[in-house]
Amino acid sequence: xxxxxxxxxxxxxxxxxxxxxxxxxxxxxxxxxxxxxxxxxxxxxxxxxxxxxxxxxxxxxxxxxxxxxxxxxxxxxxxxxxxxxxxxxxxxxxxxxxxxxxxxxxxxxxxxxxxxxxxxxxxxxxxxxxxxxxxxxxxxxxxxxxxxxxxxxxxxxxxxxxxxxxxxxxxxxxxxxxxxxxxxxxxxxxxxxxxxxxxxxxxxxxxxxxxxxxxxxxxxxxxxxxxxxxxxxxxxxxxxxxxxxxxxxxxxxxxxxxxxxxxxxxxxxxxxxxxxxxxxxxxxxxxxxxxxxxxxxxxxxxx
Amino acid sequence: xxxxxxxxxxxxxxxxxxxxxxxxxxxxxxxxxxxxxxxxxxxxxxxxxxxxxxxxxxxxxxxxxxxxxxxxxxxxxxxxxxxxxxxxxxxxxxxxxxxxxxxxxxxxxxxxxxxxxxxxxxxxxxxxxxxxxxxxxxxxxxxxxxxxxxxxxxxxxxxxxxxxxxxxxxxxxxxxxxxxxxxxxxxxxxxxxxxxxxxxxxxxxxxxxxxxxxxxxxxxxxxxxxxxxxxxxxxxxxxxxxxxxxxxxxxxxxxxxxxxxxxxxxxxxxxxxxxxxxxxxxxxxxxxxxxxxxxxxxxxxxxxxxxxxxxxxxxxxxxxxxxxxxxxxxxxxxxxxxxxxxxxxxxxxxxxxxxxxxxxxxxxxxxxxxxxxxxxxxxxxxxxxxxxxxxxxxxxxxxxxxxxxxxxxxxxxxxxxxxxxxxxxxxxxxxxxxxxxxxxxxxxxxxxxxxxxxxxxxxxxxxxxxxxxxxxxxxxxxxxxxxxxxxxxxxxxxxxxxxxxxxxxxxxxxxxxxxxxxxxxxxxxxxxxxxxxxxxxxx
Ligand SMILES: [Zn+2]
Ligand SMILES: [Zn+2]
Numbered sequence: 001x002x003x004x005x006x007x008x009x010x011x012x013x014x015x016x017x018x019x020x021x022x023x024x025x026x027x028x029x030x031x032x033x034x035x036x037x038x039x040x041x042x043x044x045x046x047x048x049x050x051x052x053x054x055x056x057x058x059x060x061x062x063x064x065x066x067x068x069x070x071x072x073x074x075x076x077x078x079x080x081x082x083x084x085x086x087x088x089x090x091x092x093x094x095x096x097x098x099x100x101x102x103x104x105x106x107x108x109x110x111x112x113x114x115x116x117x118x119x120x121x122x123x124x125x126x127x128x129x130x131x132x133x134x135x136x137x138x139x140x141x142x143x144x145x146x147x148x149x150x151x152x153x154x155x156x157x158x159x160x161x162x163x164x165x166x167x168x169x170x171x172x173x174x175x176x177x178x179x180x181x182x183x184x185x186x187x188x189x190x191x192x193x194x195x196x197x198x199x200x201x202x203x204x205x206x207x208x209x210x211x212x213x214x215x216x217x218x219x220x221x222x223x224x225x226x227x228x229x230x231x232x233x234x235x236x237x238x239x240x241x242x243x244x245x246x247x248x249x250x251x252x253x254x255x256x257x258x259x260x261x262x263x264x265x266x267x268x269x270x271x272x273x274x275x276x277x278x279x280x281x282x283x284x285x286x287x288x289x290x291x292x293x294x295x296x297x298x299x300x301x302x303x
Numbered sequence: 304x305x306x307x308x309x310x311x312x313x314x315x316x317x318x319x320x321x322x323x324x325x326x327x328x329x330x331x332x333x334x335x336x337x338x339x340x341x342x343x344x345x346x347x348x349x350x351x352x353x354x355x356x357x358x359x360x361x362x363x364x365x366x367x368x369x370x371x372x373x374x375x376x377x378x379x380x381x382x383x384x385x386x387x388x389x390x391x392x393x394x395x396x397x398x399x400x401x402x403x404x405x406x407x408x409x410x411x412x413x414x415x416x417x418x419x420x421x422x423x424x425x426x427x428x429x430x431x432x433x434x435x436x437x438x439x440x441x442x443x444x445x446x447x448x449x450x451x452x453x454x455x456x457x458x459x460x461x462x463x464x465x466x467x468x469x470x471x472x473x474x475x476x477x478x479x480x481x482x483x484x485x486x487x488x489x490x491x492x493x494x495x496x497x498x499x500x501x502x503x504x505x506x507x508x509x510x511x512x513x514x515x516x517x518x519x520x521x522x523x524x525x526x527x528x529x530x531x532x533x534x535x536x537x538x539x540x541x542x543x544x545x546x547x548x549x550x551x552x553x554x555x556x557x558x559x560x561x562x563x564x565x566x567x568x569x570x571x572x573x574x575x576x577x578x579x580x581x582x583x584x585x586x587x588x589x590x591x592x593x594x595x596x597x598x599x600x601x602x603x604x605x606x607x608x609x610x611x612x613x614x615x616x617x618x619x620x621x622x623x624x625x626x627x628x629x630x631x632x633x634x635x636x637x638x639x640x641x642x643x644x645x646x647x648x649x650x651x652x653x654x655x656x657x658x659x660x661x662x663x664x665x666x667x668x669x670x671x672x673x674x675x676x677x678x679x680x681x682x683x684x685x686x687x688x689x690x691x692x693x694x695x696x697x698x699x700x701x702x703x704x705x706x707x708x709x710x711x712x713x714x715x716x717x718x719x720x721x722x723x724x725x726x727x728x729x730x731x732x733x734x735x736x737x738x739x740x741x742x743x744x745x746x747x748x749x750x751x752x753x754x755x756x757x758x759x760x761x762x763x764x765x766x767x768x769x770x771x772x773x774x775x776x777x778x779x780x781x782x783x784x785x786x787x788x789x790x791x792x793x794x795x796x797x798x799x800x801x802x803x804x805x806x807x808x809x810x811x812x813x814x815x816x817x818x819x820x821x822x823x824x825x826x827x828x829x830x831x832x833x834x835x836x837x838x839x840x841x842x
Contacts, residue, residue: 222729223763235391236387237382280377
């Protein structure tokens with residue numbers, strides 16, 4: 001690809017192999033971090049149009065993670081919007097989703113079933129804090145698994161409402177948290193878990209990516225309780241299958257009501273759906289008179 | 304019902320037995336008596352029959368959710384459970400979820416039980432209203448009650464443990480009143496708490512007669528013909544009680560373990576006449592031989608008794624004494640007579656009810672040789688029981704001896720714990736154990752190994768919550784946990800307060816079935832020492 005317009009820096013939306021990458025300005029440092037310093041990343045402001053070939057293109061906040069963007073493409077009098085991943089809940093680490101009008105809307109549909117419905121984040125973070133305190137009373141550590149980019153920083157930022165205690169983070173989380181801090185996002189203080197000195201982790205909260213669960217890296221914490229922050233934790237069977245003690249329902253994706261509301265509010269005469277339960281949302285919208293269908297993509301279901 | 308829903312959640316989100324027991328105890332301490340009675344009823348696995356069939360719930364869910372049937376269906380298959388799917392789909396307008404908290408007992412007695420008699424339209428109306436107004440957790444619980452599928456990850460055993468803790472009552476006392484059939488009510492709860500609830504007489508076991516370790520030369524026992532000799536099984540000592548049209552199994556630790564051995568219960572109900580009490584051993588049994596004790600632990604351990612465990616750990620009740628027959632107490636009769644009646648009673652019985660075979664030998668030397676085969680036979684040695692003896696109580700010496708094989712083992716009480724080294728430095732893994740001497744526990748051994756990681760973690764939690772005192776890194780713990788320790792050699796030692804030194808002590812298993820009072824005595828260890836004085840042991 002000559003020019004890649006990047007919605008956000010998650011692995012399933014950012015691939016190597018393009019001659020240049022265009023990203024929204026708040027996400028430039030993240031994209032650069034993920035791609036490596038040699039790669040040509042061009043930052044543009046939200047809402048400022050630029051041209052790619054014959055199309056007039058602009059980026060607009062998606063509320064997914066820092067610098068995430070919807071891509072608005074205007075060509076021959078028709079407007080298309082590619083949502084990328086998005087959510088409608090408030091998130092202190094990124095600019096809120098901006099509703100746009102368009103003819104064709106390409107939306108994600110990761111959690112497109114009516115069982116997926118998110119409680120307000122502060123309420124869930126309060127649960128996390130209570131869990132952490134209870135584990136501390138038992139003299140054990142709390143290992144909270146969160147995706148390294150986005151979810152971890154969102155939890156660290158939301159924790160400020162409850163505590164200013166430092167939280168331990170896995171190296172992968174720590175590096176990205178530094179990028180967020182440099183971008184001006186306020187979070188509780190963090191300490192990166194290192195192998196050097198003996199640390200007593202009893203009573204501590206540790207944030208690590210899910211890939212660290214069950215690996216020898218976890219041994220240093222001794223006995224600990226484990227929790228997982230994800231939209232998938234809404235369903236008890238998923239909680240139990242994944243083997244975490246606790247599930248906390250926090251997602252960077254839109255839930256069922258937000259997906260419906262967003263798709264309808266664009267006024268689009270056609271909606272194309274990607275990720276997850278796209279067939280269910282397509283059928284539901286079609287039955288409501290919106291022309292909708294599922295679109296095959298290379299996106300994953302994780303982030 | 305809110306507190307009960309919270310309790311359900313707490314139990315559902317931990318695998319630790321101790322945390323489950325603690326959570327139940329906390330609930331029982333604060334719940335109104337009628338609620339507590341119903342909670343104990345449900346938690347101990349007594350089921351309420353389903354109130355509404357799933358087909359009706361399904362139809363009402365489609366109507367109430369306003370979603371197309373295909374979408375409800377797709378949601379249900381993503382969730383995998385209709386009770387949960389309903390709670391998830393109906394949790395919509397958060398604002399209306401301000402239902403006042405109705406006590407659990409009122410829910411069941413005033414709302415659910417009358418539902419059985421109600422017209423379908425009334426049922427529909429009531430249930431949909433509850434769905435719309437209950438917060439998620441309570442809605443989920445309600446649906447589980449409606450469908451009669453409320454299963455909680457605890458057993459009657461754990462509930463009894465929590466109740467004994469709350470009431471400050473010995474577990475045996477409590478279990479005798481709690482078991483069997485009862486109607487959950489405030490009155491029942493008060494009676495249970497004050498100790499006035501009637502003992503379920505039918506279930507009451509006899510006090511177990513316990514063998515003493517053989518500490519003298521076997522030749523001093525007289526003629527071998529005077530002794531009934533059996534293998535010493537490595538299982539759970541238990542009484543199988545068949546009375547009043549029911550069946551109960553009590554373990555040596557005086558816990559009711561009936562629910563853990565359904566195949567034994569089935570066989571007993573089928574074969575034994577009413578008014579019979581057997582003494583024997585529950586053992587894991589496969590392809591003609593006894594299996595290691597660790598397997599049997601899966602039957603009584605923290606795990607839910609699943610079909611898979613029932614199949615992978617088949618058990619037998621190996622009977623060796625008949626304490627009651629035809630409603631008559633036989634304990635005063637000589638063992639010889641009891642044995643004959645036992646064999647007659649179990650002749651032709653289902654395989655699950657076996658008679659412990661007799662070991663015969665012309666002289667003690669021959670028997671000593673047979674004893675050497677113990678390990679190969681997966682037994683712990685021999686039992687020597689005087690044929691003329693009545694069934695005693697407690698550990699009366701003289702009539703029953705256990706003649707165990709090496710490695711020597713004994714039961715000790717944990718006294719102190721300290722953190723391990725290296726990667727285990729966050730866990731309490733180094734323990735000091737003691738045995739009884741004149742009513743006091745004397746430290747005799749330190750041991751580091753022998754438990755599974757899971758047991759270590761559980762023990763670590765237990766230690767942290769049962770610390771009496773801290774001395775630097777060392778914690779003195781409540782002397783209540785019993786462990787079976789093995790050792791390779793024993794020697795006299797002036798350096799130890801106990802006067803003995805054990806070589807290579809290690810933990811064989813955590814005897815959660817044994818109360819601390821029944822741990823070994825220093826005298827038993829000294830007897831072993833005296834017996835082996837001749838042997839050279841390092842000092
Ligand atoms: Zn994605
Ligand atoms: Zn993403």
